[in-house]
Amino acid sequence: MSENNKEKKVTKKDILKVCWRYILTFQWSWNYERMQALGFAWSILPVLEKISDTKEELIANVKRHLQFFNVFPPAGGAIIGAAAAMEAEKETPGEAVDSLKVGLMGPFSGIGDTLYAVLTRPILGVLAASLAMAGNIFGFWIMVLFGIAWGIVIKYYLFWLGYRQGNNVIDQAADEEGEGLLDKITAAATVFGITVIGGFIPDILSGLTTPLTFEREIEVEGEMVSEVVEIQNVLDDILPYMIPIALVAICYYLIQKRDWSAVSVLILLFILGFAGSYLGLL
């Protein structure tokens, strides 16, 4: 109700508040319904408070930001920074900010997931795990530094990148030809990641072998001798790492073509592991 005629300007301090709210608390209220909506709205609240002339206006502005939002959090920094810059310009229509958010969360999650889950986490994870299992504390420190890098450094850097770019983030991210910067980085990360994963799958799963054997009679110098044949050796001659590759292919098929959830595949693997071990197949 109270009219606020004083000209209030968004200061650097307000933007810093947005930045640190985002870095330190963004997903605390993550939920199935609107995922990161509340985290986004609360992060950007300091700017909204400054640009809204009346309480009604502020309520309307906050409600706009309480809509569904979900992004790989470190990559989302650029979106929050850009949204803060756009909101700080009072003339920007609210719909422009909303469509920026909706339009960018997909592509930014795509590149963020690729750089994090495909590229950096598996490679550093294997290194850290092998050090840790050998009793080397560096395995622990690698993961801590990894967390600080993704959770604070990258988030901070991308937030200010987004803030400086503002509206231009969209142009930078992807132009109509699909040849924007984001697409190029994603393509490069994907090529790199897929090549490494091609080696990772057999390497990590090399323990998946079968102990099955059978005996056969062969003729050696005119005498019949029984020989034990290890099925694993036969499989390796046909295609090395055949069992892991087949299992990954089957699960990929179930997820991709049959719409199985991760949990269903997990249960299947659990049963398979147990049954395979019990029956002496794995």
Place this chain on the structure above:
Amino acid sequence: MEDAQTLGFGIALILAIWAYLGIVLQLAPGVAWHEPIIAGTVTGLIIGNVEAGLYVGGALMLMSLGMHTYGGASMPDFQTGAIVGTAFTALPEVGPEAALTLAVPISILMIQLDVLARTINVVFIHGADKFVEKGQFKKMTLMHLLGQVPWGLSRAIPVFIAISLGQGPVQAFIDWSPEWLEQGMQTVGTILPVLGFALLLSMLPVKKYWPFLLIGYALLAYMEIPIIGIAIIAAAITPIYMRMKAGGANV
């Protein structure tokens, strides 16, 4: 033997707090504080056996490669698994290997509580809606900050219960557990990374980039190049591919 039984009420409480902190820090700032190596090593520090924590955490880390909560999907909770598994190495005659056979099913069962936390948190966004409507922004702030509570408790409570009440049953279980069960669990541990890789591939444009998958496979399977070597080759292939793609019109 009595000396090894050091997991009292106090340790259970400290580990519950550590579990709470781990998941909340994972939500923000993120993105590594739930990793089993971190969860296990700190637990090891608390119970006075860092090596056990490193081992259990490292082994669980290998099982979770490729598992990532795309869009908020629930994954096995290897954080809780690492904490509880590492803690039980303090029991007599429970080695890190036996602890792993406990940690794997615990991680899988905990998916249920992850789903529960994500569901309960809907309460807070509805609360926020209500308070924003009334212009009570301090209370909206509270709704956001309190969102951590269901998340944190979904890890802290099972850790506390497992460690404060579970020692007797766990000891009995380990003493009883027949070989087929232990072997079955070990096989499950070996087979689990399949899920991570299948998920990873289903998130990637494999149809477009499958030749690179074959290159990686052939380098390892036939040329026996270690992963770091494959990463170096991949780092060389990538810019070549990008340049060929960019200059495609001129070729």
